[in-house]
């Protein structure tokens with residue numbers, strides 16, 4: 001690398017939703033920011049017209065992405081209601097945005113919005129070119145720590161702070177010596193796809209806890225409510241995220257489309273009628289993990305999936321990553337961002353928040369799919385608890401506000 005390598009205040013590695021948002025937040029604070037991405041985002045669309053990778057954004061995430069111009073107008077699919085139930089009990093939970101959310105800042109019209117991952121990344125990417133030093137396609141091959149900066153080999157640049165936002169495998173985290181602890185046990189596997197149902201989804205999200213794990217159906221509507229020919233969309237599409245044991249996952253992945261749709265009909269108890277079409281299936285291992293330190297060196301920060309991975313059952317992975325981006329914007333108010341102690345409080349608070357979320361997911365999974373889940377006493381306790389929550393306006397409101405990113409736990413660091 002030449003001695004006169006381009007020098008930046010910050011280098012963000014990874015242009016997923018979290019890396020792009022972090023880079024743009026810092027650029028808006030007046031920092032010079034490099035963004036390094038090995039595979040520039042592209043708009044993906046499957047056979048049914050949607051990207052198979054979708055995320056449910058909390059209102060807090062929608063607000064940040066709007067600010068960063070990451071959404072094309074209003075996100076097309078609001079989740080106005082949610083229905084959660086299980087295979088082995090009579091109790092179920094129902095949430096409605098217009099009923100269960102008391103939002104002092106205004107009436108909540110939606111619990112969340114479902115967006116296609118590549119619709120957001122390609123839009124943020126389009127805005128990145130003029131504000132950031134973009135290096136793509138490019139991969140960081142090594143980090144060389146100097147007295148007051150870090151050299152990134154690969155893009156061949158120098159930065160005072162390196163932000164690893166390079167996803168769950170985080171090659172940059174590995175280069176920086178980040179220690180990541182995964183949950184013990186074999187973990188679950190998940191299948192993601194998009195399917196068309198015979199009954200209207202009515203902007204409702206469904207989650208059913210089965211014997212081996214939860215299956216979620218998230219409503220999807222094409223942008224503008226029109227299909228590819230310009231006709232008003234009348235079909236009912238949902239994003240499917242089905243978490244299960246490894247052997248069951250293998251079976252579901254390898255069966256034909258018809259057999260898969262039949263299995264999905266049964267697993268969701270025909271809540272949306274019958275499934276009529278399904279896109280290709282994408283399988284991935286699910287293991288919750290957390291880094292030992294979000295700031296293992298004064299000049300390294302780890303965010304998004306590079307910092308922790310959550311079970312998809314809560315649909316919070318991208319939301320907690322966007323909280324990282326917001327919290328970074330709060331700390332970054334001037335000076336050398338790699339100066340000692342700049343990020344210590346951030347690192348503590350973000351780790352605590354992640355730990356709480358991981359524990360909550362672990363408890364929920366154990367209650368429904370763990371070794372004791374079918375025990376009659378566990379079943380009784382579960383159903384009694386669910387009935388109580390469903391009948392308690394205050395408990396429901398608190399639960400849903402936390403899931404929407406409006407509760408005290410979510411707001412701890414992100415908005416202080």
Ligand SMILES: Cc1cc2nc3c(=O)[nH]c(=O)nc-3n(C[C@H](O)[C@H](O)[C@H](O)COP(=O)(O)OP(=O)(O)OC[C@H]3O[C@@H](n4cnc5c(N)ncnc54)[C@H](O)[C@@H]3O)c2cc1C
Pocket residue numbers: 013014015016017018019020036037038039052053054055056057138139140165166167168170171172192241284303304305306312314315316317318319320321
């Ligand atoms: C099927 C599915 C459904 C999900 N549903 C939800 C949901 O409903 N709600 C929710 O909140 N979350 C959901 N999640 C989780 C969510 O998608 C992730 O938490 C989120 O996308 C992580 O974003 P990220 O930017 O941290 O990482 P990624 O999106 O993984 O981005 C990392 C980027 O880094 C790049 N990169 C990697 N290594 C290098 C390198 N060495 N050099 C340069 N670039 C590199 C990659 O190419 C990639 O672009 C879901 C995940 C899946 C798989």
